[in-house]
Amino acid sequence: xxxxxxxxxxxxxxxxxxxxxxxxxxxxxxxxxxxxxxxxxxxxxxxxxxxxxxxxxxxxxxxxxxxxxxxxxxxxxxxxxxxxxxxxxxxxxxxxxxxxxxxxxxxxxxxxxxxxxxxxxxxxxxxxxxxxxxxxxxxxxxxxxxxxxxxxxxxxxxxxxxxxxxxxxxxxxxxxxxxxxxxxxxxxxxxxxxxxxxxxxxxxxxxxxxxxxxxxxxxxxxxxxxxxxxxxxxxxxxxxxxxxxxxxxxxxxxxxxxxxxxxxxxxxxxxxxxxxxxxxxxxxxxxxxxxxxxxxxxxxxxxxxxxxxxxxxxxxxxxxxxxxxxxxxxxxxxxxxxxxxxxxxxxxxxxxxxxxxxxxxxxxxxxxxxxxxxxxxxxx
Amino acid sequence: xxxxxxxxxxxxxxxxxxxxxxxxxxxxxxxxxxxxxxxxxxxxxxxxxxxxxxxxxxxxxxxxxxxxxxxxxxxxxxxxxxxxxxxxxxxxxxxxxxxxxxxxxxxxxxxxxxxxxxxxxxxxxxxxxxxxxxxxxxxxxxxxxxxxxxxxxxxxxxxxxxxxxxxxxxxxxxxxxxxxxxxxxxxxxxxxxxxxxxxxxxxxxxxxxxxxxxxxxxxxxxxxxxxxxxxxxxxxxxxxxxxxxxxxxxxxxxxxxxxxxxxxxxxxxxxxxxxxxxxxxxxxxxxxxxxxxxxxxxxxxxxxxxxxxxxxxxxxxxxxxxxxxxxxxxxxxxxxxxxxxxxxxxxxxxxxxxxxxxxxxxxxxxxxxxxxxxxxxxxxxxxxxxxxxxxxxxxxxxxxxx
Numbered sequence: 001x002x003x004x005x006x007x008x009x010x011x012x013x014x015x016x017x018x019x020x021x022x023x024x025x026x027x028x029x030x031x032x033x034x035x036x037x038x039x040x041x042x043x044x045x046x047x048x049x050x051x052x053x054x055x056x057x058x059x060x061x062x063x064x065x066x067x068x069x070x071x072x073x074x075x076x077x078x079x080x081x082x083x084x085x086x087x088x089x090x091x092x093x094x095x096x097x098x099x100x101x102x103x104x105x106x107x108x109x110x111x112x113x114x115x116x117x118x119x120x121x122x123x124x125x126x127x128x129x130x131x132x133x134x135x136x137x138x139x140x141x142x143x144x145x146x147x148x149x150x151x152x153x154x155x156x157x158x159x160x161x162x163x164x165x166x167x168x169x170x171x172x173x174x175x176x177x178x179x180x181x182x183x184x185x186x187x188x189x190x191x192x193x194x195x196x197x198x199x200x201x202x203x204x205x206x207x208x209x210x211x212x213x214x215x216x217x218x219x220x221x222x223x224x225x226x227x228x229x230x231x232x233x234x235x236x237x238x239x240x241x242x243x244x245x246x247x248x249x250x251x252x253x254x255x256x257x258x259x260x261x262x263x264x265x266x267x268x269x270x271x272x273x274x275x276x277x278x279x280x281x282x283x284x285x286x287x288x289x290x291x292x293x294x295x296x297x298x299x300x301x302x303x304x305x306x307x308x309x310x311x312x313x314x315x316x317x318x319x320x321x322x323x324x325x326x327x328x329x330x331x332x333x334x335x336x337x338x339x340x341x342x343x344x345x346x347x348x349x350x351x352x353x354x355x356x357x358x359x360x361x362x363x364x365x366x367x368x369x370x371x372x373x374x375x376x377x378x379x380x
Numbered sequence: 381x382x383x384x385x386x387x388x389x390x391x392x393x394x395x396x397x398x399x400x401x402x403x404x405x406x407x408x409x410x411x412x413x414x415x416x417x418x419x420x421x422x423x424x425x426x427x428x429x430x431x432x433x434x435x436x437x438x439x440x441x442x443x444x445x446x447x448x449x450x451x452x453x454x455x456x457x458x459x460x461x462x463x464x465x466x467x468x469x470x471x472x473x474x475x476x477x478x479x480x481x482x483x484x485x486x487x488x489x490x491x492x493x494x495x496x497x498x499x500x501x502x503x504x505x506x507x508x509x510x511x512x513x514x515x516x517x518x519x520x521x522x523x524x525x526x527x528x529x530x531x532x533x534x535x536x537x538x539x540x541x542x543x544x545x546x547x548x549x550x551x552x553x554x555x556x557x558x559x560x561x562x563x564x565x566x567x568x569x570x571x572x573x574x575x576x577x578x579x580x581x582x583x584x585x586x587x588x589x590x591x592x593x594x595x596x597x598x599x600x601x602x603x604x605x606x607x608x609x610x611x612x613x614x615x616x617x618x619x620x621x622x623x624x625x626x627x628x629x630x631x632x633x634x635x636x637x638x639x640x641x642x643x644x645x646x647x648x649x650x651x652x653x654x655x656x657x658x659x660x661x662x663x664x665x666x667x668x669x670x671x672x673x674x675x676x677x678x679x680x681x682x683x684x685x686x687x688x689x690x691x692x693x694x695x696x697x698x699x700x701x702x703x704x705x706x707x708x709x710x711x712x713x714x715x716x717x718x719x720x721x722x723x724x725x726x727x728x729x730x731x732x733x734x735x736x737x738x739x740x741x742x743x744x745x746x747x748x749x750x751x752x753x754x755x756x757x758x759x760x761x762x763x764x765x766x767x768x769x770x771x772x773x774x775x776x777x778x779x780x781x782x
Contacts, residue, residue: 045525046550201452246452252721254453288453288715290405290776291430291749292398322428324398325749365523366579 026066032150033060036375044367057373061118061149071126077119079149087112118149118168133173140173140186140210141165141238142278143221143265151222153274153303153313154356155373159332160297160317164261164280165240169193169206181218186210192242192259202257204244212236221267223274224313224338225352226305231270238263246286255288272305294323303338309350311338329363352377399752399778402703407714407727407757409773410434410447410455416768417731417758424754424774425746427474431492432754432774435481437468439621439640444468444483448495449774455717459497461488464512466621470743473520473548475527480520480548485512487531489548501551509537514567517581518626518744519574520548521602530581530604532559532569541567545604555604564589568620570645571637573627580607582627582635584645584652586618593617597635597647612652616643625742628664630671632688636664638742644673648690657684659695663740667781674698674740674782681737683782698782704738708757714773727759727771738777745779752778 036057042050064076086109093102121135138145144157145165156162171190177183192206214234220227242259265278277300285292299317317332336356358371399405413419413436420438427433430451437444444462449455462468464484472482477492480500487500504511515532527548534541541564545555559567570584581600586593595612616639623637623645630636633649643656659677666672672683673692683698711726732738733756739745745753759771 042525044523046547049525248450248452248454248720248722250720254722288406288408289430289451290399290752291426293430325426325747326428362523365521367523367525369524 028065029063030065030380031060031062032377032379034058034150034155034375034377036155036373038371038373041370042367057155057375059149068122071124073123073125075119075121075123076117078116079118080116086110129176129178131175133175134171136168136170137173139165139169139171139190139206139208139240140175140188141208141240141261142263142280143212143236143238143267143276144223144278147221147223150377150379151220151224153223153276153301153338154315154334154336154358155354155375158278158299158301158315158317159330159360160280160299160319161278163295163297163319163321164263164282171206171208173208177218182214182216184210184212184214184218192244201247201249202244203247204242204257206240206242208238208240210236210238219269223276223301224303224305224311225340225350226272227269227274231268233266233268236263236265236267238265255286257284257286259284272307272311273302274305275302276300292324295319295321296323299332301334305338305340309340309342311340312336313338313356327364331361331363332358333361334358349379351379398749399776401751401778401780402700402707403778404704404707405752405776407712407773407775408432408449408455409714409716409725409727409759409771410449410718411457411772412769413772414764414767414769416761416770417733418735419733419756419758419770419772421734421756421772422468422470423734423741423743423745424756425471425474425479426748426754427479427492428476429492431477431479433471433474433479433481433490433492434756434772434774435468435471435483437462437483439467439624441467442484444481444488446481446488446490446497448490448492449717450492450495453717453722454720456495458490458495459488461497461499462486463499463502469516469621470518470625472516472518473522473527473529475520475522480529482513482516482518485514487513487516487546487548500548501546501553504535507535507537509535511535514541515569515572515583515585517572517574517583517600519576519581519602521576528602530600530602532583539565543600543604543606557604557606561589564594568618570595570618571621571623571627573629573635573637575629575631576602577631578629578633580629582629582647584612584623584627584637584647586614595652597652608649610647610650610652612645612647612654614645614652614654616641616654618645618654623742625664626744628666628671628744630666630686630688631669634671634686634688634690636671636673636686636690638662638664638673644692646686646690646692648688652690655692657692657695659684662735663742664744665698665739665782666744670781672698672782674701676736676740681740685782696782700777700779700782701737701739704755704777704779705732708732708738712757712759714759727773729760731758733758733770733772739779748776751780752776 038057039053060080062078090108092106121133123133125131169190173188176185188208190206216232219232240261248254261282263280268275279298282295297319301315303313305311315334321328339353340350342350354375360369422435424434432449434447442462445460446458448458463486469482481488512534517530541559544553564587566588568586573582583598586595597610599607627637635647637645660675662675671686674683681701682695684695685693712730716723748754761768761770
């Protein structure tokens with residue numbers, strides 16, 4: 001069984017009283033452009049791949065959000081990025097020795113952009129502290145996954161985050177917070193594949209639960225910049241359970257899989273200081289193989305926004321994949337400097353210029369990689 | 381942070397389905413194969429994604445065949461591919477979703493996702509002559525930038541042997557150097573081994589140089605740079621590929637190889653020798669910290685630990701193989717994965733399919749999990765035109781260190 005969140009959304013829309021426009025209608029258009037120059041150095045790679053340099057990390061986003069009706073909200077986030085997907089366009093079998101058999105395949109591929117639609121959800125908010133959302137959105141698992149793309153300390157989320165949960169998914173989510181955001185609860189059902197119905201050989205539901213405890217009240221998940229909030233901190237935990245059936249290429253059930261993921265987090269912010277640490281684990285097993293797959297990871301990051309607009313930032317991350325059969329350890333070390341350029345005579349959002357280094361040590365595979373990027377983040 | 385990681389780990393693994401010592405997992409029936417147990421089959425290996433690779437073949441035959449079991453279920457007969465006089469040597473490496481098999485003079489790349497095969501660099505791209513892969517390290521070093529192994533290669537048109545770094549994906553030879561001493565003749569490869577923990581590759585060779593017969597262990601690193609030469613003092617003049625399976629290392633400088641005549645070739649950092657232990661040496665077992673020579677003493681499975689100075693400790697009982705053997709009781713429930721959909725049925729007869737007992741093999745045991753390995757079982761058979769045709773299934777078996 002799969003969830004069809006759009007159908008659910010449509011159903012809710014149909015039963016809502018009155019479909020005429022009213023004073024609650026609003027539309028807010030925001031977005032950002034983030035040109036970035038990035039380079040990567042892999043000493044072990046073949047010469048052609050050893051040093052790469054380009055604008056592939058550049059991104060731009062456009063958000064449309066507002067209220068279409070009393071208690072109903074919508075949010076669309078379009079996302080353009082230099083990240084591309086290699087798409088095979090041509091494949092020709094080659095008989096190199098004229099024996100009638102194909103020895104090699106000549107292929108030609110091209111780059112295609114992906115992730116055009118990042119978020120698209122409709123929300124129903126019957127009260128100030130309860131909301132339900134349906135559509136494509138972030139799964140409420142780690143704390144960092146819920147931060148806005150423009151509010152990250154580094155150009156991207158911590159690499160351990162991406163190992164355990166990547167991208168967005170289709171589903172429904174209930175959010176509750178009380179009192180004053182001291183406790184936040186999020187519970188949702190998602191497809192678990194990040195894809196639409198019938199696009200995968202997996203059939204199941206992903207159950208997600210996230211609890212946050214903020215003793216001094218709710219605060220933004222933004223990780224950077226000058227925050228007006230007084231000193232606040234929060235603890236959090238997330239759990240994902242994704243039982244699904246894996247079907248073979250003929251369409252018959254092959255095995256039942258249980259995929260469990262858990263995370264804990266601690267974050268703190270105040271007076272320009274930002275700190276976040278998260279630990280994440282994954283354990284996947286099935287009914288056939290007696291071969292559980294496990295991974296563990298953690299990261300910590302901190303930054304300090306100074307009055308000059310400068311913000312030095314640091315992050316360290318670690319992941320061990322395939323822990324139950326062939327552990328593969330990966331470490332990341334990152335450091336950088338963000339510079340906020342304000343126009344003191346206006347209320348316009350500041351421009352952020354970032355200069356960052358990222359090192360990746362694939363300890364088990366004995367490979368070290370270096371990366372550097374410079375970006376300018378312009379919000380509108 | 382460590383505490384948080386520990387809490388998460390304990391919570392997630394509370395219902396762990398791993399196998400205990402001698403326990404058998406689900407049997408996955410994948411094919412009907414010529415022969416009677418023990419069969420002409422190598423211990424299976426798995427890639428990181430969980431695809432399973434099974435090689436049918438023998439040291440003296442040229443009918444090597446590979447099966448692939450997909451991690452999501454279902455099996456495929458991938459290919460029949462072989463070149464050269466000698467038979468199958470063994471799997472030399474695995475990646476996320478592929479494996480490489482060295483058979484005869486050929487290296488075969490097997491893709492787990494598609495279940496197809498391709499011979500790696502069969503011709504010299506410059507001269508076009510056929511290449512003989514005389515020695516291949518049983519380790520493909522995998523990283524985001526590379527999938528390489530170290531090998532000794534010879535072109536059929538000439539009598540020179542080269543040590544090369546072979547890129548398994550791009551099918552390129554780099555770091556090419558002539559095998560020294562220059563002028564050596566009658567090169568015989570006794571066996572190969574590799575230990576990724578210490579970045580060492582062993583080629584045990586025998587050759588004639590200036591009228592002298594020399595036996596040596598050549599230790600290379602994973603970039604094909606020679607680290608040292610170890611003189612072997614061998615009483616028995618060895619045949620080519622005398623070592624069954626591969627040499628294996630204890631991680632502390634000692635290596636062991638099981639010879640086809642029941643003896644052992646043992647090496648430390650400075651010297652090597654051959655010996656015949658007090659028991660029937662039939663296999664090797666590498667754990668995280670040690671290397672054991674395994675075999676039979678009477679009908680009891682035993683293991684003897686190899687010391688860093690290449691001395692062999694006394695044999696002691698290792699009961700994991702016997703525990704696994706005792707569980708081979710018909711009728712045995714199996715999953716027939718030969719075709720879709722998978723069906724659950726049972727075998728009326730069941731035997732160990734490889735060697736004398738489960739878990740005893742001169743080939744490196746695959747890390748199916750940290751304490752289990754993949755193995756093969758033989759089920760019901762029928763009489764074929766030349767020999768019996770036997771049902772074969774894959775099964776993971778739990779084990780404990782001796």
